[in-house]
Amino acid sequence: MLRVSLLGEQVIADDASGAVLTRSPRSVALVGHLVVHAGQAQPRRLLAGLFWPDSTDAQALTNLRRELHQLRRVLGDPPSLSVTGQDLCWQDTPSSRVDVREFAVAHRAALAAGDPGSAARHARAGLEAYRGELLPGLADDWVLAARAELERQCVELCDLLCRTPSGDPAAALAAARRRIALRPLEETGYRTLMALQAAAGDRAGAVSTYHRCASVLERELGVVPAEATRAALRRLLARPDPEPRRTAAPGLVGRAAELARLGELWRAAASGRAGFVLVRGDAGVGKTRLVTELAGAARAEGAIVAAGRCFAAPGRLALAPVADWLRTPAVQRAAASLDPVWRAEVDRLLPATRTAGGGHPTVDAWQRLRFFEGLARALTASGRPVLLVLDNAQWCDEETGAFVTFCLGLLPDAPLLVAATLRDGDPGPGVAAWTAQLRDDGRLTELPLRPFDADGTARLGEAVAGRPLSTSDRELLHAATGGYPLYVVEALRADDSPPAEGLAAVLRTRLEQPGPAAREIAGLAAAAGRDVTLELLTEASDLDADTVVDAVDELWRRRIVREFGGAYDFTHDLLRETAYQQVSPPRRWLLHRRLAQGLELLHAGDTDAVAAQLAEQYARGGRPDRAVAHYRRAAAVAAGTFAHAEAIRLLREALALVTARPASGNRDRDELAVLEALAGPLNAHQGYSSPELQRTLERSLALAESLGDAEAALTALLELWSSRFVQGRTVQAHEAAERALGLLAPGTSAEQGGSAHFIVAGSALSLGHDPAGALRHFELGAERTRGASSWPIGTRPDVHGPAWAAHAHWLLGHEEEAVACGAEAIALARRIDHPYSLAIALAYAGMTHQMRRDRQALGVVVTELRALCERYGFAYYREWALLLGGWARGGPAGLAAAQQGVANLKAEGSFARMPYWLSLVAELSPPEAARATLDAALAAGEARDDRWWLPEVLRLRAGHDADPVPRLRAAVELARAQGSIALRRRAEADLERS
Structure with missing residues (x-):
């Protein structure tokens, strides 16, 4: 059976298996047109002209035949699709399920139902079938007309469900909210929702609905709610007299030149030149007001406008502004049409469902770019011009800045403009970096605002x-x-x-103008540090719910707070700061503690979304023990969305609280737990060579040993090896490896045991120890970790082991085995579909081919490695591709690439294998530079005990000596001592020729 989904998405699938048959926009649109006119034959000439209006009649008919052929090839010959030489027709048959037809049937049945129960049942079925607008992203005239009619019918079902006594108030409330989403400028929906909320005893929700209605009407139309809506509010607030007048909002005054410039930038972006405009100036100079005016103009033109804000409060969520953008109804509707692989990435940030108390799945750092791509595709899925507003960018988290930069680079031709406001003199630590990158890319336009004359x-x-x-x-x-x-x-x-x-x-x-209750609520809202719901204000205050509602309504009327997405925030950050300053320090302490308790009550069983807020509130409320637990949870949530910088910040806050406690065993255990959590984000964000990561791991090891925690000590040693090895501290890395191997016990996990053998093999080989012994450890590591789901050292030993073992085989003179090991690693990495493991396998195979001096095989591997590193942002192995590719290419261009690779590795603090890399540069260099480079390679090998390649460096250096024999003899002896048969043979061959 076919399942044709046209509402909220564009896909035709097999209903039994769920397998997608086609997502081709043209094919689905053709089926959509036939479905909209089901039962009515559509002449071929009419369809050809409709879908190919710019082609000749003959060519349009040819195009239609080709499209129809493709459609039938994919779908088979469904009975629902009637095809003749003159026309096409869609017929409802049991062989197909079509959401548009199911909606139509439910709509007719609901209107014709003779009793309320049946009417409500059919209305609910219709609303379930209506998952979004018809064919999202398409804007043909026939689509717009059909879309408008289906939306009208959906509104009709919402109204029917709201007024039909069905005994299901939740369904009626959901229908009223849906009606508002469909028709946000019609007050009827707001009044209906207010009445339903009041009937359900949710007076606070009803007042918030009125505030939202008034804000939308003021912003979009410049009008106040009608008398009927205002009367409904008066009844809610038990005010017989007209409500106090809300303070008037002035229109935009001045700024004509700045607004004109914004208009130019918007038109350029809407035409397909994605950009970023930064409106900057002092606090209170009118930045947000100016961007709001641009947003209103863009909405009037039919663009999608999505707004997000940044907060100074430490309890913020990483990527919160991006989440706000994605929650915009028009964006959500369009994103529903994305392929499942991209929708899954969006679900990382906005999970459709969340298991209470559940954790986030472990994710690899390399998946971050795919995650970002999914978010970018969701924001632009509609095909319409999109304006993304980023308010208070001076407080923007690092991940949001990185995403914006990525998005504009990925989609340079998208009709997209990001309009941000930034307070001068108060940028966050990462803001300068990502705005500088946008400036370098030519995407940034800065618009300074000055005070009025x-x-x-x-x-x-x-x-x-x-x-x-x-x-x-x-x-x-x-x-x-x-x-x-x-x-x-x-x-x-x-x-x-x-x-x-x-x-x-x-x-x-x-702030002194409102009454006492309103002033108290203003202080409480200020202590929250961000937008806050009426429910939280009620839970955290001493006032009853009705008084809280009245107080918030007064603050709203005085334009001290504004409604935003169902919550309330101050109309300006300076007002929030002033309100907080007017609360005494002891009172602040109490307010923070009450806010934390209120958050826990309101989010009982699922505090992930507010973990960062809870941590901050408990920290300020004098409960560091609870704050630490929530900081750790918030960091885990942040890491689950690749927000590693935010995870590091949160864990540093937790660490500061823990280390401030008096010394004790419990304190040390808590510190160890925080440090263990910190190591992963530090590695993902700063790399293995990070000095902070090294300090963190060394402290973890010291604590684990003092506490007698062998498992924690083993974990620290495994991770410490990676840090030391990449830094080129080969002896210290091997010491860590041998200590890790000594800690293995019968209860040690296979992952940890296999990883211990792997790291012993790697550092032993680099030190120039017996390659055969290293090979045995590589094999043990791969065998014990094969199929494991986690890897303590960050890579898979069952892939990394064979890839590196190929080098041991080659040093032992086993050339065929070396090539086979490299191929085995690549094949396994492909089979498990793990791009980072594939990059490792390709990189090590590249080294194997270089050592064999097989430029052709090396070229093939490097081409794929380079593309993989560019696709996923693998910086470390990108440098390998530069170096190996430069050697394979040769000439001045190859030398420049290899030199750049060495410079990049040094800049990153990655000195492992430096003698090997420098030898490649030397082979490409003129004689004098080659001698100097090889001398540097020898010095680096001795200084860092990176000795495995030194026999080859000596051999190459001998080629520049007047008498090469002494250095060649030294190369032979060193290779013999290391058990390196291949390098000894090379040096002996040169010695025989000398």
């Missing part, structure tokens, strides 16, 4: 005051406010006259 200040003042200002008032207003719009607006709202004091005093006056 005297005339602009006066015009804004008059707009806020609603009356002309005298000359003296104009002068005083500009002198007192400096032309900062926020200062002007808040000053006149506070006193309706030009201020005589500074901005801080004005904001304090504004």
Whole structure:
């Protein structure tokens, strides 16, 4: 049976197996047109002209025949599709399930039902079938018309379900919310939802619905809610008289030149030149207001506008602004049409379902780019111009900045503009880095905002005051406010006259205007540090729910807070800061603790989404023990979305709390747990050569040994080996490896035991020890970890072992075995579909082919390795590809590539195998440079005990000596001592020729 999905996605699949038969936009659209006109024969000429309007009639018919042939090849010959020489027709048959037809049947049945129960049942079935707009992403006239009609019918079902007494209030509430999402400018939906919420006893929710309605109407239409909607609010608040007037919001004053420039940038982006505009200036200069005006203009043009904000509060979530963008209904509808592989990446950030108390699956760092690509595809899936607003970018987390940079680089031709606001003088630590990259890429436009001059200040003042200002008032207003719009607006709202004091005093006056309950709630909201729900304010305050609702309504009317996505936030960060400063320190301590307790109550059983907030609130509320546990959980959640920088920040906060406690065994155990959690994100973010990672692992080892925790000590040693080895500290790495091997016990896991053998083999081989002994350890490591699901050293020994063992085989003179080992590693990496393991296998195979001096085989491997590293961002093995590819290519270009590879490795602090890499550079260099490079290779090998390749370096260096014999004899003796048969033979051959 066929399953044709046209609502919210575009796919035709096998209903039994779920296998996708086609996602071809043209094929699905053709079926969609026939489905929309089911039972009505569609002439071929009409379809050809509709789908290929720019082709001749003959060519359009040919195109239709070709498309129909392809469709029938994929779908077979479904009975639902009737094909004649003159026309095509879709018929409803048992062999096909079509969501549009199922919706139509349910819609008719609901309207024709004779009793409320049947009507509600059919309405629910219709809403279940309507998973989104028809053929998302398509904008042909026939699609738009059909889409509008289906949406109208869906609204009709929502209304029916809301007014039908079915005994299922939850379904009615869901239907009302869905109606609002479909028709956000129609007040009927808001009034219906308010009535249902009030009937369910959710007075707070009903008031929030009114606030959202008023905010949408003001932003989109510049009007206030109708009297019927305002009357509904009065009934909720038990106010017989008209509600207090909400403080008026002035229109945009001035900024004509800046708004025109934003318009130019938007038009360029909407035409297919993705870009980033950064509106920057002092606090209160009007950055957000200007970008809001651009957003309104973009919405009016039919673009998708998605808004996200950054917060200074440490309890933020990594990628929170991106999550806000993805929650935008238009983005969600379009993203539903993505292939499952990309939807799965979106689900990492916005899981459709979450198991209470469940953990996040372990993820490899290399998957981060695929994750980012999934998010980027979701944001642009609609095909419509998209404006992404990023407010308060000075507090932007590192991961959001990295994603924005990646997205614009991945989709340079997308109709996409990111408009960010940034407060001057207050950038976060990572903001300068990613904005600099955007600037270097030519994607960044900076738009500085300055305070108003005297005339602009006066015009804004008059707009806020609603009356002309005298000359003296104009002068005083500009002198007192400096032309900062926020200062002007808040000053006149506070006193309706030009201020005589500074901005801080004005904001304090504004916050003193509301009643006592509202002031208390303002302090509580400020302590939250970000947007906060009415439910949380009620749980955390001393006030009853009705009083909290009234207090928030007062703050909203005075424009001290605003509604945002079902929660409330201050209209400006300076207001939040002032409100927090007005709370006494002991009171703050209490508020933080209550907020933490309220969050735990509201998110009982699933605190992942608020783990960072809980940690911060408990830390500020004097409960470091609870804060540490939540910091660790928040870090795990962040790492699950590749937000390694954020995970590091959270764990550093936890570590600071733990180490501040008096020394004790419990404190040491807690510190060890935090350090163990910190090692993974440090490695993913900073690399194995990171000094901080090394310090973390060494401290972990010391704690584990002092606590007598052998398993933790073994874990630390395995990870410490990786850090030391990549840094070129070969002897110290081998010491760690031998200590790890000595800790193996009967209960040791196969993963840890196999990894211990692997690291002993790797460092022993690099030290120039017996290759045969190293080979035995490689084989044991691969055997014990084959099929393991986790790897303590970050790589798979069952792949990495054979790949590296190939070098031991080659040194022993086993050339065929060396090639076979490399091929085995590559085959296994392909079979398990693990790109990082494949990069390792290809890189080591490349070295094997270079040692064999097989340039042709090396070229094939390096080509694939380079593409893989570019695709997934494997920086370390990208340098291997540069070096090996440079050697294979030869000439000046090859030398430049190899030199760049060495420079990159040194810059990253990666000195392992440096004598080998330098020898490749020397082979490509002129004689004088070659001598110097080989001398450097010898010095590096001796200094770092990286001795396995030194016989070859000596052999090459002998070629530049007047008398090569002494150095060649030294090469032979060193190779013999190391058991390196292949290198000894090379040196002996040169010695015989000398």
